Amino acid sequence: DGGITQSPKYLFRKEGQNVTLSCEQNLNHDAMYWYRQDPGQGLRLIYYSQIVNDFQKGDIAEGYSVSREKKESFPLTVTSAQKNPTAFYLCASSQQGTSTEAFFGQGTRLTVV
């Protein structure tokens, strides 16, 4: 079955540690996105990539980094510079072109203690 896989579903880290969240898709989509969701709030864009080896900052990129070495993969690193990293992180992908919807993974809930 085609889809987007995020792992792990739950992640705990100590303050000051970097952590990398995995996102893999087998939909052959060109574009991939990372969103952050805080309780009771909407989704905010962290980074997005429209093509391999290229990515752009979203609205809240500070304290995060990404890479896009393969079409299928778009890992997100939450660095120690992120002031409030505890959140629900969602990865999505879409085909290029107009009017195309995004498909989402099941999310990773990161808790920093």
Added chain:
Amino acid sequence: GDSVTQMEGPVTLSEEAFLTINCTYTATGYPSLFWYVQYPGEGLQLLLKATKADDKGSNKGFEATYRKETTSFHLEKGSVQVSDSAVYFCALSLAAAGNKLTFGGGTRVLVKP
């Protein structure tokens, strides 16, 4: 910048009641409009979409019409079920902006038997 505003929740209804969730947008171009649904602890699923003025998106008894003159995309369902309890997000995307989604804050709907 581009933005989406939707009514705040929670919205509490009895089974078989009529549901409306208001959504309005501002955009620099001609956006595509979406409604996504999120069940507890999960990612987002596309509920319906519309790509041009006067288009009506529909799915699972939900409907929304793209109203360019009022910049709105209100979600409606004539008779809700307990299984419709979820958080609903209105969103827009612009091809000129890389198709990245801009979300409203989400509306939690609770349907009681």
